[in-house]
Amino acid sequence: MRAVLYPGAVSCRGSIGLLLLRVVMGAAFMFHGWPKIQNPLHWMETRGGSEVPPALQAAAAIAEFGGGAALILGLLTLLAALGIACTMATALGMVHLRMGHAFVATAPGQPSYELAAVYLAAAILFLLQGPGKLSLDAFLFGRACGGAKGNTIVAGEEARSI
Secondary structure (H helix, E strand, O other), rough: HHHHHHOOOHHHHHHHHHHHHHHHHHHHHHHHHHHHHHHHOOOOHHOOOOOOOHHHHHHHHHHHHHHHHHHOOOOOHHHHHHHHHHHHHHHHHHHOOOOOEEOOOOOOOOOOOOHHHHHHHHHHHHHHHHOOOOHHHHHOOOOOOOOOOOOOOEEEEEEEEE
16 A cells, blocks of 8 residues: 555655655645635636536545645645646646647637646656655655655765665
């Protein structure tokens, strides 16, 4: 079960990059999810109506706001990444591709699906790689950088045991 919750194959140096990505992406999703979590069962109605059932609207709101918070902390990262990946795949399929949006906007203010695609790719990265060693998942389920379980420190380009 521990290997499922924390794959743990990344170095301490690589964990710094994963931490930065988790914090930036997590903050963005918390900002995107905040208005949705205020009205989780009907947030799509404020945007012109929707055929999406209220329970799925709530799941998307929780995936964005709660998943963003979980990414920042690196807690239950795989579950958060799964929710975000599902939400982004749905946004791509139900909105961007259906409406014929370009991958990259051709003019300022035009719709595009590049950001949803980047978020989907980053969520898949977290699903495959995990949160890195600078996370609560690593502290609770694996080996953290410099933690009692890991007994490692960062020295130069390599992590070495102490």
